[in-house]
Amino acid sequence: MERGHFDGLFLADTLGVSDVHGGCTDAAIRYATGTPRHDPMLLVPAMAAVTEHLGFGITGNLTYEAPYLFARRLSTLDHLTNGRMGWNIVTGYMQAAAQAMGAGAIKGHDTRYDVAEEFMALMYQLWEGSWEDGSVVLDHANDTFADPTRVHRIHHDGTYWKLDAIHMVEPSPQRTPVLYQAGSSGRGRDFAAGHAECVFLTGKTVPMVAPVIADIKARAVARGRASDDVLCFSLATVVVAETDALAELKLVDFQRYVSVAGALSILSTNSGIDFSTYRPDDELPRIRGDAGVHSIVDAFTVGDPSKIWTVRGIAEASALGGRGPLFVGSPQTVADGLIDWVTQTGSDGLNLSAATCPGCFTDFVDLVVPELQARSRYKTEYQPGTLREKLRGGAGAHLPASHPAEHARRGERASHSAKAAERAFSTE
């Protein structure tokens, strides 16, 4: 990925073993769908040690993480990666997670966003407000690591959390990691417009994606942020080979490995609909009659309305491409498709899903990246600095003043030039 100048690698996460399909956990365990899942944070330090520019986005569920410990973990990771951390903020939608965490019934959707607002305010205080810029003086002659007058205790007595402490870790290169979000509901879009710097979106067609991107950016502007303060990355899957014909053959080969049963298990988890109650050959009209099934079915079938879809067909479509478009072809064909897609949807970039791993990424780097570079539609080198600086040329390492984290800041902010000088010193 770093060879292909990817901005970052993103690790999804869910807690709890899904029990929607068949009303039990058997399918998730048998087909390894969402299970096992390792802690994504712990995978980053080893990858960071052998890369220099690649960013790392990890999913962290604020409903279940303890604020003080979580803030420290992200600060440690931002230090270890030299400022290459991102956090995908999730509130969790799975009942299994609530049971695993002893929380009883899962919280309602709007309550989860109330929780999220309080959690974010607390994170900003710990990351931005506890240690002032310049508080770490490293003054050996005076036996002083940091100036206590510039390090502040955070007092928080909220609805969901209490905390009275100094952040355990001195400021990391980015302080607050780059904030990712993927909520698509009205409340989710408002949250993204308020807090997120990057948003992941899904949709198989331009009309499904473009209005959402326009809406999120409009909501950000309404909150006093710039339209490009929120970068929108839409989902896409690419199957590429030297020629269109070879790419089609590769796709056919990939389809041989699709587990229909596994795909239905994932569909059940993601939709809340128990797909075990259908037979693979059931046709779409029968399913369409069931309440709630429309949206999940539409998400995978809208690209080809004339086709008679079966449950098996939906499973196969979801397994390769998912809720995003599937681009299959030569480097030229794929580049044409991606450029059209990004232009028409207004996407700032792509969240590339893996049909195979690492094969799909190797193919993309070897075949698609050079083609996009030849058309001047893809960077030929990384920007210097942190993930935030790489994603937004000309931006600083820290969140901009238009972001709500600004309210948590204490003390004078170091100028960009002073920060650049510090960085130059630390790498000498």
Add this chain to the structure above:
Amino acid sequence: MERGHFDGLFLADTLGVSDVHGGCTDAAIRYATGTPRHDPMLLVPAMAAVTEHLGFGITGNLTYEAPYLFARRLSTLDHLTNGRMGWNIVTGYMQAAAQAMGAGAIKGHDTRYDVAEEFMALMYQLWEGSWEDGSVVLDHANDTFADPTRVHRIHHDGTYWKLDAIHMVEPSPQRTPVLYQAGSSGRGRDFAAGHAECVFLTGKTVPMVAPVIADIKARAVARGRASDDVLCFSLATVVVAETDALAELKLVDFQRYVSVAGALSILSTNSGIDFSTYRPDDELPRIRGDAGVHSIVDAFTVGDPSKIWTVRGIAEASALGGRGPLFVGSPQTVADGLIDWVTQTGSDGLNLSAATCPGCFTDFVDLVVPELQARSRYKTEYQPGTLREKLRGGAGAHLPASHPAEHARRGERASHSAKAAERAFSTE
């Protein structure tokens, strides 16, 4: 450390910035004593990626970690390290940590151990009882990752936690990481005798250490475990050079860098006594009059009862050697001292503290290890297998049947030979 065949590297941790010294956090921040502290778990994956045998012990505070997330994190680490993880079980003694976690007043000492017993029982269920040996079948022909009939849901409805879930991660090489503990109270020793496989002890003299080791092992035997099921590692600091004279010069050099104020800040945190109320030149008799000061002062002065100790002297003594013996000299002198110490105290090994880092470890590996090897008192190669197998030659990768974790197990246990065969397969 791996070059010198160290069994493991241990990372201490505390939560919260200490405010005992002077009744505020200034000293901890100014002298960087216990602050900043990074999450120790996140330092392991990068170190594990460049080592093959070295074990990693991290401190995890069970009073504040969420059981389901914590169990997964340790399982992920045990997978990433190929079975080289250890967990130093702590319950936390700092009021600052309780405030940071919104827990109000810190729990009483005995309550903390009640909490610990319940937490351990829950960990054993997740690590040992959720996924049976052999449950992961990797049967590609039948599209099956794991056999759902051999993966079990853990139901826990206890005093301090509720949980109803399947562990998120398939069994790691050791399942339960090697369990370390350092409690020295009666309740702490009982806890260690029941759960710990390794115990860290401190004490400057043989009479301070030998009876504690004997007592812990006796308590383990009383619980049906073997005397050497609990390995006792006593603290020691080594300053070594080519000759005795050069080692003494090295010690004098080290002493030049001791921060008396910083050492008093740490002493205050560890003892709960505010040492800022004394002047550095105050003599011991004045301090001895204060209630509670005896034990902390004795811990550092007992080796030299004739000397008139000042506060400054105690600070200096604590900064180099701490609560354990200090061995200074040539490789021969140090080896003589260490062998006598280990023999007389009944220690199973040493917890080597760093006067400087990494210098003290480099010196030990270059100078002391070869001397101990020449006397056949130190291994010349690592045992194969996991940290547990390395620490206890002939033991299996999993906890022995005499350990309380046994009660949490489900299904038939794979035989050692079957396990060895699996391992041989997986490394082919």
